[in-house]
Every structure is written in structure tokens, then in C-alpha cells.
Amino acid sequence: MNLYLFIGLLGLSLGSITVFAPSDLQKTFQSKYDKGIIPSSMGNFGNPPYGSFLTGQLIIEDKSHSTACDPLPPMQGELANSGSQIVMANAGDCAFVVKVRNAQDIGAKAVIIVNDDDSDINKFIMTDNGAGGNLDIPAFIIRQEDGNLFYSYKSEERITNIILCLGFEINKSTKNEVSVTIWLQSSSDFAMTFLNDFSIFATNMPQMNFTPHYLTWECQICKQQNFVKAQEECISAGRYCSYDPDGYNPIKGQDVVLEDLTELCVFNVSNTKKWFNYISEFYKNCYLDFSRSCSNKVLKTVGVIKSAVDKCIKKSIEGDDLLVNDNRIMRNEFALWNNEMIPFNPAIIINNMLYRGDLEVDAVSKAICASFTIENIPDICKVGVVISEDKSKGNFWIIILLLLVIALVISILAVYRIWLNKELKHDIRLKVGAEVAQYFQMADLEKN
Numbered sequence: 480m481n482l483y484l485f486i487g488l489l490g491l492s493l494g495s496i497t498v499f500a501p502s503d504l505q506k507t508f509q510s511k512y513d514k515g516i517i518p519s520s521m522g523n524f525g526n527p528p529y530g531s532f533l534t535g536q537l538i539i540e541d542k543s544h545s546t547a548c549d550p551l552p553p554m555q556g557e558l559a560n561s562g563s564q565i566v567m568a569n570a571g572d573c574a575f576v577v578k579v580r581n582a583q584d585i586g587a588k589a590v591i592i593v594n595d596d597d598s599d600i601n602k603f604i605m606t607d608n609g610a611g612g613n614l615d616i617p618a619f620i621i622r623q624e625d626g627n628l629f630y631s632y633k634s635e636e637r638i639t640n641i642i643l644c645l646g647f648e649i650n651k652s653t654k655n656e657v658s659v660t661i662w663l664q665s666s667s668d669f670a671m672t673f674l675n676d677f678s679i680f681a682t683n684m685p686q687m688n689f690t691p692h693y694l695t696w697e698c699q700i701c702k703q704q705n706f707v708k709a710q711e712e713c714i715s716a717g718r719y720c721s722y723d724p725d726g727y728n729p730i731k732g733q734d735v736v737l738e739d740l741t742e743l744c745v746f747n748v749s750n751t752k753k754w755f756n757y758i759s760e761f762y763k764n765c766y767l768d769f770s771r772s773c774s775n776k777v778l779k780t781v782g783v784i785k786s787a788v789d790k791c792i793k794k795s796i797e798g799d800d801l802l803v804n805d806n807r808i809m810r811n812e813f814a815l816w817n818n819e820m821i822p823f824n825p826a827i828i829i830n831n832m833l834y835r836g837d838l839e840v841d842a843v844s845k846a847i848c849a850s851f852t853i854e855n856i857p858d859i860c861k862v863g864v865v866i867s868e869d870k871s872k873g874n875f876w877i878i879i880l881l882l883l884v885i886a887l888v889i890s891i892l893a894v895y896r897i898w899l900n901k902e903l904k905h906d907i908r909l910k911v912g913a914e915v916a917q918y919f920q921m922a923d924l925e926k927n
Contacts, residue, residue, distance in 0.1 A: 494521035495646035496591065496619055499534060502642065504632060508625075519591075519619040522857065523606035523823060523835045524576055526842045527617040527647045530849025535563030535588055537631045537641040547581045547590075548573035552637075554585055563588040565643055566628060570620070575605040579618045589645055590618040604835065606820055607761055614837075617647070637922040649846060650830035655855045656686045657847055660828040662821050666724040667770075669838065670825035671762040676840045678755035685797055686857050689751050693739040694816045694824055695719040695809060709802040714740070716802070719809040724769075733775030733802070734769040736809070743808055744791035749783050756781040786912050 496517040498505040499838060509515035521527060544551055547568035554564065566582040570592050594600060634640055652658075659681075663670035675695045698710055701717025712732030713720035721735035738761075744753045760780055765773035778785045791808075798804025817881050826836040827843060830850050836842050848860035 480652065494519060494527065494617065494619060495648065496621065497644045497646070499642040499644045501632075501640055502626070502742045507628060509742050517621055517625050519621045520600050520603050520605065521647075521835050522575055522579070522618040522620070524605075525579065525614045525617045525836060526839075527836050527846075528726050529647050529836075531647055533563055533565075533589055533645040533647070535565040535643060535645070537591075537639045537643055538566045538587070538637055539630065539639055540566065540568060540637055545569045546572040547578040549581070551581050551585050560678060565589045565591060565645070567591045567593065567626070569593050569626075575618060575620075576614060579614055579616065583616050587616060589616055591626075591643075592618060592620045593629075594623050597624045600764040604833075606823060617645070617836075619645070647849050650832045651852060652850050652855065655851075656688050657850045658690075658828075658830050659847060660690045661825060662690060662692045662816070662828075663825040664693060664721060664735060665742055665761070666721060666730075666735040667825055668766070671766065673825070673838050673840070673843075674755065675759045675762050677843065679757055680840060680844045680859065682752045682755055683859050684847075684857055686851075686855075687751075691742065691746055692752065692815060693743060693809075693812050694821070695721060695736055695739070695813055697813070706805075707803075709800075711791050714802055715804060715806045715809065716803060717901060718834065719813060730767075730769045737771075737801070738769055738774065739812075740792060740795065740806070740809060741788060743812070744788045744795075745778070745783055748787040748791055752827045753781055753783055801840060835915055 484731065496519050497515050498508050498517075506516060508517055512518065538554075540547060540551060543566065547566065551566070564587050566585075566587040566589075568578050568582070568590065574594060574650070578592060579590045592605070600620055603620070605618060605620055629639075629641060632641055661674070663674075665671070681687060690761030696719075698713055698720050701708070701710060701713070706716035706718055708716055710717045710720065710733070712723055714733060714736050719736050721732040721739070723732050724730055724735060742754070742757065742761075745757050749757075757777055760777045761774065765777060766907065775785055791802070795806050795808040796804050797807060822831060822833075825838060827838070829846055833844065834846055836846065844860075852861065
């Protein structure tokens with residue numbers, strides 16, 4: 480199933496498509512659009528190379544493979560060695576990630592999908608259907624009208640003479656800092672795993688102005704009843720709710736929203752580093768619990784003052800009852816989520832621009848670093864491998880430890896073998912001696 484999502488107030492110019500050749504097609508688009516930039520929208524999967532450009536030859540598949548829903552023919556001959564190939568396919572018949580994976584499998588560096596109508600493509604995003612985790616190449620979608628201009632250049636061969644330039648821009652920081660916002664829920668294993676891994680990068684970049692936000696849902700039936708009664712999956716009588724994360728198990732949606740509120744207060748009363756420390760410890764120790772006692776232990780472990788967090792939570796309640804009265808902090812979160820019309824969860828916003836790509840530390844950190852100008856680029860971006868080196872060092876010591884264990888086991892086995900040989904020889908001597916003694920005794924009896 481193809482998934483489109485409407486985008487609201489956030490910046491969207493994360494990618495651009497322009498024609499480099501042939502010149503007549505380039506002029507056609509330049510006369511049609513400002514600077515010849517073709518309206519497009521980039522998919523929320525793959526790993527776009529932010530801050531760079533990709534130039535490649537356009538490959539248009541024949542009619543039998545026009546939707547790229549089935550495996551595509553391999554690139555052969557000159558086509559296989561011609562550098563970067565950009566595959567074009569029609570929308571429909573299968574999920575976007577299927578088309579992109581089939582193109583990636585034959586060595587394509589990007590995919591352009593032609594929509595089946597001429598609606599405003601800038602306000603849509605191709606989303607992952609849950610199966611795009613192994614995609615490494617970006618994908619764009621363009622209007623049908625623009626796609627037809629490309630198709631008019633197609634010959635009998637799949638290779639065309641069209642050269643495209645794909646840009647992967649991101650809002651540049653005007654100052655020596657970058658604004659990074661993440662929208663999540665504490666019950667999202669995907670988000671919490673990412674934050675746990677991302678903490679090393681985030682806490683080593685003082686130039687990053689980081690802000691967490693949490694999304695909730697409103698109980699419509701509770702709203703019709705004027706929010707008068709406590710609800711199991713909500714706080715504030717149904718104003719701020721979450722899905723039950725574990726079905727019939729003890730954790731309820733109410734526990735999730737309360738933890739979201741706690742994490743917001745941890746951020747408000749401490750700092751970014753302690754917030755990340757809290758997130759990591761909570762994920763490791765309380766993710767299957769969500770109890771207040773477990774959360775309190777984590778607060779103590781990471782050095783966040785519990786009384787300050789409790790005061791923040793209490794102050795946010797517009798009344799005496801957390802489960803019934805409105806909550807100032809969560810009301811602000813709910814309003815902000817709806818105003819910005821965030822299309823998916825978790826979501827990352829870099830310099831007021833929605834990040835699109837895999838939620839992986841390496842990909843996100845590269846996008847953040849790409850938002851700096853060369854003269855302001857942070858040290859962690861210059862080395863680029865700080866996180867990888869840390870992990871490789873950890874792996875190195877693990878390997879050393881395993882080798883030492885193996886050597887110890889081999890040594891123990893060798894010592895045991897020597898001891899066993901000595902014992903066997905000793906037993907054999909005793910048995911041989913006994914047999915010899917018995918032989919002489921029988922000989923003496925026969926002689927007598």
C-alpha cells in the first residue's frame with residue numbers, strides 16, 4: 480500500500496531535482512519552474528546524503544517493469560559501469576519501498592517515482608510501510624505531468640540521454656548552533672533505542688540546541704462528555720492519552736503519558752546530558768515496568784533531584800487531581816503537535832526542517848553536521864567517527880577478553896590432559912604390578 484501524508488507548517492525543501500542534460504529538456508523545465516527545480520517530495524526512508532549532490536543518468540524501465548514492483552533486469556555492459564544511475568518508475572501496484580528496493584538491488588543510487596496525478600506534490604511524503612529498514616538510497620516523487628516530459632525522451636532502450644542533478648539540501652545554521660527537536664513517546668521502542676544510541680553524539684555537541692517533545696491523543700468520547708471522569712489510558716480525564724503498549728499486561732496508556740510528563744519535567748529541571756542519561760537508564764531498567772518506583776530509582780541514579788521533578792509535575796496540574804484536571808505542560812505539547820502537523824512518530828526536526836531518512840545515529844548525525852557552514856562545523860563532525868571508534872574500541876576489548884577466555888580454557892584443558900595422563904600411567908603401573916604379582920603367586924603354587 481502506498482502511503483501519502485500531508486505536511487503542515489514545517490519546511491520541506493530537503494531535496495531538489497534539476498536537469499543537467501540534454502539542454503532542450505533543461506530549458507523546458509527552466510521556463511516552467513524557478514531555476515528549473517522540479518517540484519518533488521523526498522521519501523521518509525533510505526539515507527539521503529544531506530549537504531551534497533548526486534548527478535546520474537536516468538534509467539526508464541520498459542512497460543513490463545514500469546512500476547518496479549518486480550525484480551528489475553540487471554544493468555549490463557556500459558550501463559553497469561556508467562557511474563550513478565537514477566531509476567524512474569510509476570506509482571501504484573505496490574509500496575514505495577518495494578520499488579526502491581528493487582532499484583537498489585540492481586545498483587541504482589536513487590529513484591524517482593512518477594505520481595498518478597498532478598496534485599501538489601510538495602505537501603506529501605512517501606512513508607515507510609515498515610519494511611524499508613534496509614534501504615540506503617533516497618527516493619523522490621514528482622507530478623505525472625513532469626514525469627511525462629521525461630517519458631517523451633525514452634527510446635527503446637532503458638538507458639536515456641537524460642542527466643539529472645539531485646540536491647539534498649538542509650537549512651543552514653546562521654549561528655554556531657543547530658536546533659534539533661525530536662517528537663516521540665516513551666513507549667516507542669524504536670525511539671528509545673535511537674535516543675540511547677544517539678546520546679553519545681548529542682552530549683558531545685555543545686552547539687546543538689536540543690528539545691524533546693511528546694505526542695498524545697485526545698479521547699473524543701471524553702471530550703463530548705466535557706472531560707469529567709478519569710480514564711485508564713489517559714490523564715486529565717481523557718485530554719491526553721496513549722495507546723496501551725502491552726495489551727493485557729499491567730502497563731496502561733495512563734502510565735505512558737505520566738512517564739512522558741516525567742521526562743519533560745526531567746528536561747525542564749536539569750539539562751540535556753542528564754535527560755539523555757535518564758532516557759538511557761529508563762530504557763534499560765524500566766521499559767517493561769513503567770512504575771513510579773522504577774522511575775524514581777533512575778532519577779537517583781542519574782543525579783536528577785526527585786523533589787524538583789515532582790514539583791514540576793504538580794505545578795503542571797491545573798487543580799489537585801492529575802487524572803482529572805487539565806495539565807498545562809501536556810496541553811502545550813498537544814497544541815504544538817497539532818499546529819506543526821507532524822506526519823509521523825518518532826520524528827526529528829533539524830533547523831525547523833523535517834528530517835527524512837532512517838532513524839539511525841549515523842544518518843541523523845550526518846544531517847545535523849550538514850546544517851553547519853564549513854567555518855562553524857563542530858569538532859565531532861570533523862572527526863566523524865567518534866561514535867564508531869568508541870564502539871570499535873568496545874568491540875576490540877570484547878574480542879581481547881574472548882581470546883583470553885579461550886586461552887584460559889585451552890590452558891586448563893592442557894593441564895587436565897597432563898594430569899590425566901599421569902593418572903592413567905599410575906593406574907596402568909598398579910594394574911600391571913598386580914597382574915605380575917598374581918602371575919608369580921600362581922607359578923609358585925604350581926611349583927609346590
